[in-house]
Amino acid sequence: MIAIVVSRADSASERIGDHLLDLADWEVREDDSRPDAEGGGTFYRLDRETSVESSDAAASDDGRFELREFEALHLEIEDAAAAFDAPDLLVFASRHSGDTGPLLTAHFTGNFGPAEYGGVAGELAEACPNAHARLLDAFEKHAPESYEVGMECTHHGPSAVGVPSLFAELGSDEEQWDDPEGARAVARAILDLAGVEPHRDRQVVGFGGGHYVPRFERIERETDWAVGHVAADWVLDAMGAPEANRDVLRRAFEASRAERAVVDGDAPELKRVVEELGYRVVGETWVRETTGVPLAQVERLEDDLSGVEDGLRFGDRTPESAAGAADSATATEGDAESAPEYEVVDLPDDLLVEVQGIDPEATREAVAANMLAFETEQNGTRAAGRAAVRAPDDREALVDALADLLRVKYDSVAREDGAVVARATTFDPEKARTLGVPEGPAFGKLSAGQSVTVGGEEIAPETVQSERVRRFDP
The missing domain is CATH 3.40.630.50 (AF0625-like)
Structure with a gap:
């Protein structure tokens, strides 16, 4: 009632x-x-x-x-x-x-x-x-x-x-x-x-920010996490030193039924005390990235790979989404049985670097579609390092998907002895110079597939082309 x-x-x-x-x-x-x-x-x-x-x-x-x-x-x-x-x-x-x-x-x-x-x-x-x-x-x-x-x-x-x-x-x-x-x-x-x-299973305590708390409102409105008590900066100032107010901080977690905190701003002493009390400080990125993922699965993957704050990202999500879980009192907390078995593999980094240069968005989609979780670099924008797969075939499926994306840039792409071999016929400046073609507009025309005339002799673009072969051992 x-x-x-x-x-x-x-x-x-x-x-x-x-x-x-x-x-x-x-x-x-x-x-x-x-x-x-x-x-x-x-x-x-x-x-x-x-x-x-x-x-x-x-x-x-x-x-x-x-x-x-x-x-x-x-x-x-x-x-x-x-x-x-x-x-x-x-x-x-x-x-x-x-x-x-x-x-x-x-x-x-x-x-x-x-x-x-x-x-x-x-x-x-x-x-x-x-x-x-x-x-x-x-x-x-x-x-x-x-x-x-x-x-x-x-x-x-x-x-x-x-x-x-x-x-x-x-x-x-x-x-x-x-x-x-x-x-x-x-x-x-x-x-x-x-x-x-x-209450729901996913709740955090908030610390920092102003009296009105847009960061914590975003978390509550856009993820499957809800926010309990929030101590703004002025509230923390009124409270006093975290070390001297451990009981107050503990009560904030107990009254919010939360095991984690999000801190808006730099508060090293507060974070230290919160961690010493047995709670975990996480960032907004962690909250967003774990939305829809069973927490038992998150914990295992962070132990076996890297932390979310260090770039770990999750691929295929559980059926519960942020929208479906946001109003649930049992939102995807998860347990050992709900977290699938997996194995850790190395990502095909050389192939990833090449394909990410062609279409970074499609590359990210391919990785997310085939990996349970994967490490990233450059602030989470590029997949690199290791990943978790539910079966070895998942890694092979990723390699095939990346090979398909290579076809945007290369004339042919094939699997040869386990490697991905990409071939492209391109304009060869050295061949053009050998035939006396001056650098400048003539190079541009030949590169674009147009013939040029040098000294009264027509030079077809195919005569100054070479086949470039890239081999990726995934």
């Missing part, structure tokens, strides 16, 4: 709440066990079988909602889940304040450092990265034309909610807080969370 907190101290929250109630047929209930100011009194229930105007999201076995109103501002409400009937996820419908214009935004709560705006210093509420990713998609779907969609770092209370939670916000000033279209968009997006799981 998804709990929704509406604050009477927040006009935008009240408007979002009004639209939530307007969008579906809620059941009105009474709770005399709690004060009205703390979520008691009149509250509202909605189950997933009820017709909801805004939601076309696939529901799981539990698509129920419960909406309760509180007197205090959201960031001052601790243990909000206690007011609800065993929720799995809690959403604070809230305003966003800033100089950012019309904006729909979402973030998690708690404090890496001092508790200046609610919560407890150094304490973090449990995040819900998978639900956050769904909410951003829903914001994008429902946002009025003038609104941007964004993601913020963790920057205020509450620090204890009782279940995974997030803020769904309408911003950024009075004009938007009073905007019925903006409020309705947030309400529809919240209802689109019906049936969502709070």
Whole structure:
């Protein structure tokens, strides 16, 4: 069940709440066990079988909602889940304040450092990265034309909610807080969370960057990884030295259910401490390249070949793609059984160099189509070194594919005694000089296959040609 907190101290929250109630047929209930100011009194229930105007999201076995109103501002409400009937996820419908214009935004709560705006210093509420990713998609779907969609770092209370939670916000000033279209968009997006799981198997903690976190938003929107707590640069400054705040950093991973972190910027001490705590620091490239690949397979291939950050790239992907896995709570985590057996082979580097000079894009496609994974150089742009294949025939298939690409440049290409032999008939400048052809335009014509006249004698292009033979031993 998804709990929704509406604050009477927040006009935008009240408007979002009004639209939530307007969008579906809620059941009105009474709770005399709690004060009205703390979520008691009149509250509202909605189950997933009820017709909801805004939601076309696939529901799981539990698509129920419960909406309760509180007197205090959201960031001052601790243990909000206690007011609800065993929720799995809690959403604070809230305003966003800033100089950012019309904006729909979402973030998690708690404090890496001092508790200046609610919560407890150094304490973090449990995040819900998978639900956050769904909410951003829903914001994008429902946002009025003038609104941007964004993601913020963790920057205020509450620090204890009782279940995974997030803020769904309408911003950024009075004009938007009073905007019925903006409020309705947030309400529809919240209802689109019906049936969502709070977590997925692939989640990271974010460190660095500004208050608004485009790098982490890209990761969440464009890969099958979701992002938990994010400590922006100013948040890290407020926290203090990583070495002295190991417990806070550990809590960020625990509250995000993550084993990996992405760091935006250069933070050697932070990275060291994170690694010493038993977590792994990875880059955005690693996150993108591992999308769709079982992590058990990634780990084995990085052990047997090189690391993704050192140029390892993956070929044929598992059936799950980034698009298909992005909203899954079990997105391609993989285990030993899901990772195929393979053997490590050397790539045909000389052949690759020649073919990459002819058609680099087609060369990359041929390698990716036949290799399970492969090493690269030049910032991941050129395949070179070693690769993993599921069967020896895969390497032979790659050689054949590369040989086919040679035909763009060579007159004939054949396999001879295991080697790839390419032949091309080309203009031979030395033969032309021997026949008295002056360098310049005459050379150009002969090279283009046109006859020239020198000293009254016609010289045909074939008389100044030689056969060039290249042999590639793959």
